[in-house]
Amino acid sequence: MKKTIANTTIEIGRGDIASQPDMQAIVNAANAQLLNGGGVAGAIHRAAGPGLEKECKPMGPIQPGEAVISGGHNLPNKYVIHCLGPVYGKDKPEDKLLADCYRNALQLADKKEIESIAFPAISTGIFGYPTKDAARVALETIINTIPGLKYLKTVRIVLFGREDFEIWKNALDE
Ligand code: AR6
Numbered sequence: 754m755k756k757t758i759a760n761t762t763i764e765i766g767r768g769d770i771a772s773q774p775d776m777q778a779i780v781n782a783a784n785a786q787l788l789n790g791g792g793v794a795g796a797i798h799r800a801a802g803p804g805l806e807k808e809c810k811p812m813g814p815i816q817p818g819e820a821v822i823s824g825g826h827n828l829p830n831k832y833v834i835h836c837l838g839p840v841y842g843k844d845k846p847e848d849k850l851l852a853d854c855y856r857n858a859l860q861l862a863d864k865k866e867i868e869s870i871a872f873p874a875i876s877t878g879i880f881g882y883p884t885k886d887a888a889r890v891a892l893e894t895i896i897n898t899i900p901g902l903k904y905l906k907t908v909r910i911v912l913f914g915r916e917d918f919e920i921w922k923n924a925l926d927e
Contacts, residue, residue, distance in 0.1 A: 764908070778825075778834055780872045781873075787809035788806055791878075818836075818851075822861055852890055869905075869906060892924050
């Protein structure tokens, strides 16, 4: 499932965020301390090796909505952009903070002249953000941010589950 906006293609795919070798950057659904964790953060840190945590630790803690960049270490990607999503029901307003994540990550990527980036569904796991609402906020933000970027050609959303994949596909269709 693809959609092109101002020369940038948005793709919705299924898979593991830590196995996206054709992307220059991947995004981590991080914790504030930028340490190893569960879900996406666990998969990324496992594949990257201990050097990633060592590089990230001094950059933490970060705030909800913030994004920071590191190297990819043993990952096939040159960069990892770490975003702290809002905890649903706690960090408010959730929709603004989630939008900040996607916008800040995309702008940071463009500053580094990154042409391809893969996102997981930030905040929709342990942080409890409902998938359908998160998909709408994320896609709206991506679509609105793309025209202001110079280098980015591909934005991929990588969904773990089949149901999540269907929800995001429908959201992009709308
Ligand atoms: N690839 C792609 N998507 C995945 C993967 C994977 N390998 N693993 C899980 N998902 P989460 P959050 C999906 O919990 O809600 C961590 O412990 C998952 O099904 O990783 O932002 C951190 O340390 C869900 O839809 O991120 C933080 O403390 C989505 O990715 C906290 O969890 C996000 O799930 C962050 O929570």
